[in-house]
Amino acid sequence: MSDTDTPEQPAASxxxxxxxLNLAVNLQRAGNVEDAETLYRRILAVAxxxxxxxxxxxxxxxxxxxxxxxxxxxxxxxxxDPGHGERYNNLGNVLLAAECIDEAVDAYxxxxxxxxxxxxxxxxxxxxxxxxxRYDEAERAYARAIEIDPGHVEAYTNCGNLFAARGDIPAAxxxxxxxxxxxxxxxxxxxxxxxxxxxxxxxxxxxRIYREWxxxxxxxxxxxxxxxACSGVDVPARASDDYIESTFDSFSTSFxxxxxxxxxxxxxxxxxAVAVAAGAPAKRxxxxxxxxxxxxxxxxxxxxxxxxxxxxxxxxMLDKARARGIYDALVKAELTQFLQSRTDEYDLVVxxxxxxxxxxxxxxxTAAQRALRPGGLLVFTVEKASEPxxxxxxxxxxxxxxxxxxxxxxxxxxxxxxxxxxxEDDELRMENAVPVPGFVVTARKAPVNTAESTDGR
Numbered sequence: 392m393s394d395t396d397t398p399e400q401p402a403a404s405x406x407x408x409x410x411x412l413n414l415a416v417n418l419q420r421a422g423n424v425e426d427a428e429t430l431y432r433r434i435l436a437v438a439x440x441x442x443x444x445x446x447x448x449x450x451x452x453x454x455x456x457x458x459x460x461x462x463x464x465x466x467x468x469x470x471x472d473p474g475h476g477e478r479y480n481n482l483g484n485v486l487l488a489a490e491c492i493d494e495a496v497d498a499y500x501x502x503x504x505x506x507x508x509x510x511x512x513x514x515x516x517x518x519x520x521x522x523x524x525r526y527d528e529a530e531r532a533y534a535r536a537i538e539i540d541p542g543h544v545e546a547y548t549n550c551g552n553l554f555a556a557r558g559d560i561p562a563a564x565x566x567x568x569x570x571x572x573x574x575x576x577x578x579x580x581x582x583x584x585x586x587x588x589x590x591x592x593x594x595x596x597x598x599r600i601y602r603e604w605x606x607x608x609x610x611x612x613x614x615x616x617x618x619x620a621c622s623g624v625d626v627p628a629r630a631s632d633d634y635i636e637s638t639f640d641s642f643s644t645s646f647x648x649x650x651x652x653x654x655x656x657x658x659x660x661x662x663x664a665v666a667v668a669a670g671a672p673a674k675r676x677x678x679x680x681x682x683x684x685x686x687x688x689x690x691x692x693x694x695x696x697x698x699x700x701x702x703x704x705x706x707x708m709l710d711k712a713r714a715r716g717i718y719d720a721l722v723k724a725e726l727t728q729f730l731q732s733r734t735d736e737y738d739l740v741v742x743x744x745x746x747x748x749x750x751x752x753x754x755x756x757t758a759a760q761r762a763l764r765p766g767g768l769l770v771f772t773v774e775k776a777s778e779p780x781x782x783x784x785x786x787x788x789x790x791x792x793x794x795x796x797x798x799x800x801x802x803x804x805x806x807x808x809x810x811x812x813x814x815e816d817d818e819l820r821m822e823n824a825v826p827v828p829g830f831v832v833t834a835r836k837a838p839v840n841t842a843e844s845t846d847g848r
Contacts, residue, residue, distance in 0.1 A: 408434060408437065408441065411433070412444060414430060415431050416443075416447060419450075419451065424451055424454075424455075427451065428448060428451050431444045431447060431451070435448070440467070440471045441471075442468045442469075442478075443468070445464045445465065445467045445468035445471065446464070446465055446468035446478050446481060448464050449463075449464030449465035449481065450465075452464060453481075453484065453485045453488060456710065456711065458485060458489045462485050462486065462489065465478060465481050465482045466482065475505065476501070476502040476503065476509050476512065477502070477506065477509070478502075479501040479512075480498070480499060480502040480511055480512045480515065482498040483495045483496075483498035483499040483512070483515055484515065487515070487519065492519060492522075492523075495515075495519060496516065496519055499516045499519075500516070508539050510535075510536040510537075510540035510543050510546065511536070511543075511545075513532045513535045513536035513546070514536040514543060514545055514549060516532045517529040517530075517532035517536065517546070517550070517553075520532060521552075521556070526553065526557060530550065530553060533549055533553065534550070542573055544573050544574045544577065544580065547567070547569045547570040547573070548566070548570045548579060548580060548583055550566045551563045551565075551566030551570065551583055551587065552583060555587055555590060555823055556823045556824045557824065558823075560587055563587045563590075564584060564587045564588070567583045567584035567587055568584060570583070570584075571584055578613075581600055582613075582617070584600060585597040585601060585617065585621070586789065586790060588600065589621055589789035589790070590789075594621045594622070597617075597621040598618055598622040601614050601618035601621060601622075605618060612633040612634040613637060613638055613791075615631075615634070616630055616631065616634045616791055617789075620787045620788060620789050620790070620791045621789050623787075626750070626787050628749075628750050628751040629750055629751065629793075630748040630791070632704055635704045635705065635748060636705055636706075639684070639704070639705035640705050640706060640707040641707075655687075655744075655820045656817070656818065656819055656820060657744040657772045657829075658687040658688040658690075658691055658743045658744075659691065660772060660817055660819070660831045661688055661691075661741050661742075661743045661770050661772060661831065662691035662692060663831075664813075664815070664831050665692060665739065665741065665768070665770055667833075668770065668813075668833050668835075669739065669768060672695040674694065674696060674697055675695075675697050676695045676697060676738040677696070677736065677737045677738045677739070678692055678695060678696040678700070678737065678738070678740075678741070679699075679700050679701075679702065679733075679737045679739070679740045679741070679762065680699060680700070680701040680718075681726055681730070681740055681741065681742040681745060681759070681771075682703055682726055682743070682744075682746075683701030683702060683703050683708070683709070683718070684703060684705075684712065684743075684745075685708055685715075686701065686712035686715040686718070687743070688741055688743040689701055689712065689715070689718060690715060690717055692741065695739065696739075698719045699717060699718055699719055700718060700720045700721070700722065700737075701722070702722045702723075702724050702726060702729045703721075703723065704724070705723075709721050726742075726758075727754050727755045727758050730758035730761065730762045731758045731761065733761070733762040734762065735761075735762075735763070735764045736762055736763075736764070737762055737764065737767060738763070738764055738766075738768070739767060739768045739770070740759050740763060740768070740770075741769075741770045742759075742769075742770070742771035742772070743771070743772055744819065745771075746771055746773050746795075747772075747773060747774050747793055747794070748792065748793065749793060750785045750786075750787060750793045752795070752799075752800070752803045753803055753806065756769075756803050756804055756807040757806075757807045759807070760807045760809060760836055763836040765836060765837065766835065766836060766837070766838040766839075767835070767836045768833065768834070768836075769834045769835070769836070770832065770833050771831075771832050772819055772829050772831055772832070773794065773795045773800065774788075774793070774795070774827060774828070774829045774830075775794055775795070775796075775797075775816070775828040775829050775830055776794035776795055776796050777796065778796050778798065781794065781795070781796050781799070783799075784796050784798065784799025784802070785799060795830070797814055797830065800814060800830060800832060801814065804832070808836070808837065809834035809835065809836060810834070810835050810837045811833075811834065811835040812832070812833070813832070813834070814831075814832050815830065815832075816828065816829075817829060
């Protein structure tokens, strides 16, 4: 070996398994996940049933989106050494990510049976109970987690969200304030307490939280946006690219499960509207899933598509969409700019719950019309605003999303030369146990040399 060579790390077979495992765990804790994964796999090549290596590799696989592999690894870990509650808690987490709800509950309950003081398992059970609307059981689970671990920030936060959903805002504020005391710089705790203030109409209280936060992080895109939403000052025409990207990247791994807990209906509503307007699926349409997220909408439309593209600003979301294996192309781009770069390319453009981050719709509607072929369909959802609440046709809400009036949507589509405009009322999701009203909109680009009326509602 020359003076400039560096010594290789010893192979797992050249050191004790215990030393190799300790090194892998330390690498994982230090954030060096790739090297930790490599070492776990080398350990398992020597000792295929080593339970800790199976468990920790399963956790890495879960965070990397390899859910099926994670389930298999952690189950093998439990089979090799079944007496550890923490492994059942990890199994519950990955089963929850896979939307295997009943199995996740069983895993968490088994974790508690083996480890009665497992606060995280109680907290996780509370999350599922709330999603199932078993609110009293969720409250008891969170309370038990806090009793076991009075510093359990997530349990305080989740319990605060539960109280907010049940309309007990003072209790929600109390729990979020405790979470913020325990973790003063936690962005989630700050956001939730601000939203709780906004829910009782104290938008100034919410704005105060965001102003103080902005003093600490003056370039934080989410705080700037939410301060504008609560204060009504410097409201942007649409949410900024950096706000959208940072927000959706931050929870891309839990996005589908979170939306399931909100009874999110927008993709199915869009698919139903497409079925009415386009008829039976025949794999003959060129489709764009605009703001595709993790691909929930694209999965419902694949039967219509000879090709299907997706566009989104969040790289994390695009990674999840790519794993579905249904898209011909996935592009990281701002929606309006992407549409403007296409001319007569698509037969169908769908946009499920993306335009809620736009206030002014003129440019994006004109761009969508340009991207569609003659006779092509545009189908999208927006949240509903009343005329008195949004005299300009759109408004930003304290949670940061925009809502639109029916008259405004009709006018923008007509100005963009769309025809056969249909706007249906529906409920898009649940928020704090209250349905969110919205519109499901269908419009058609006029065929070549055909002047069609826009009043065919």
